[in-house]
Amino acid sequence: MFPFLDWRGRLRRWMLRRVAPQPHCRLEQNRIYLLPTRFGLTLCLVALAVWIGALNYDVSLAYALSFWVAGLLLVAVLMAYRQLAGLQLRALDAEPVFAGDVARFRVLLRHDDAGERLLNLALLDDAEAQVCRLPGGREFELELSVCGSRRGYMALPACQVWSEAPFGLVRASAWVRLTAQVLLFPAPLQDSQRGHSQGGGDKPSGGPGVEEDFSHLDAYRVGDSPRRIAWKVLARRDALVSKQFAGEGRAGLLTLDWQDYGRGGDVELKLSRLAWRVEQCERSRLAYVLKLPTRSIGPQPQQRLLALTALALYRERADDAC
Template identity: 50%
Template sequence: MLPFRKPLRGWWLRRLPKESVCRLGQRRIYLLPTRFGLLLLLVAAAVWVGALNYAVSLAYVLAFWLLGLLLVAVLMAYRQLSGLQLQVQESEGAFVGQFADCRLRLLNTTAITRQLLLQSEQGGECVPCTLAAMAEQSVTVVQLLKRRGRHAYPAIQLWSTAPFGLIRAFSWWRPDASLLAYPLPLPDREHQDCHHENGRGRNRGDDEEDFSHLGEYRQGDTPRQIAWSVLARRDVLASKRFASQPRGQALHQLAWQDYPATLDVESRLSRLCWRVLQCEKAGQHYRLHLPGCMVEPWPGQREQALAALAEFRLPV
């Protein structure tokens, strides 16, 4: 690779507009010969020079046939990308140091089958994709999350050398989307079972197991009460009711002030993240206290709590 190629490509990619929906057209598709295509072009040129020197008619035919094949390969490779529609799909976050899935959707509105390859600007494995005529397909490109916070989707390169492998048609796309990198959880058993107050829900002493019936889901029901099998079969959210309804549950307080001022920000967030995951795993109610932010126990609390930890900034 040339020494100036990577910085030049980075400068060029930063100038591309971010798009949540993209349709590849003539201005977005670039064509270059592959190594095999260059070799075939040299062979055609050598045959043509030989035909000039020795006036062999069959050599002229072979030279122009090879050139014609290259021209047809240019058109066929261009058709692999022309008219392709690209869309961003919602993706889930991941923890620092893990690979997150950048989900994309490809739509083929033409009557040809497309054979594509995708790769992130950060490198990594190529993702093959065979897109049938008049079809759509979801693909995933992974991204390594090296720091906490919000990460923009990397620029995506799409290319194809089908059907002859002589010409490489490629294009670049900057998806207008991002995903969150949550703090890496660090065990904090010292604060696991402390700092709680009475609240709504199920208490350890009132933990009846006598099932009564299924009822409509109500805000505040724990994950343990949700009938997951009914949700999987009928796509209906229902809760289990017991013969003796629970009267109270410990409401755990996960607070920024639980830690000494000497502990750095990232360590605090990592320990709070671990406690959030432990409460979710045990089906416990909790309240997350951060400077300038509080996450109450309501539906979707896990995602909101992790997002608050991922995007936390100390107030100035």
């Protein structure tokens, strides 16, 4: 109703327009904004009132008090600026998660001065801020949580870093855009009919006659047989992996086909159901092949990651919608 009352939002939008995305940033003089806090503004008004009173009544002590407060405010400006000056920030990509889950970005902070700095870091439109005491000459890691609702790549939102130390009279702040991202898989949606029909009775047998031809190494999962573990790899690389065999589950290779749901329909619904079926096959250790209109993903190393990534980045073609 009164646009002029939204001066904070306009000021923030103006600041964000001046910030370009970058993988690493260093805060310099042209990136740091200084504004008085409520307490600092109140103290400034008190100093002004005392100074006016000193003019009227010619009280030397009132002069001294008003100038002392003004000097304190000037020192607070310098000290608040030094909290952010030279601060270096870098963000790392988050691990892929399903849409609707929380993605966790790691932000690395560092400054080369010897003194300790008290900082606050928060995402755009996030009321909760991360507080850290950044030691001098060392790197400090913060974790920022972001919840994404749509599949595909999601960039880390703009961040604000600020400090009111040491007196709480002046707030030094800066906006940064760090080029980190996270891949959001389609949110799994239970497909009970196909899940039971595909999952029952097709589990790969563990007999030695089936596991004859070695296929590849895959990440170890809780419940894998000890004879599956690649002990030589564990001794050489200190990595726990399991051996997979080409004959494993060959008779019961499951097909997770896009055409199972017919032509047309809700694309996002299909992707969510296929994501759920992929997870069920992975949990049950069933061999499967995912068939999309654009590609097929069969048994191979990191098949789960490849299959879910293909679902997350799927783009519908014109002939698929017919």
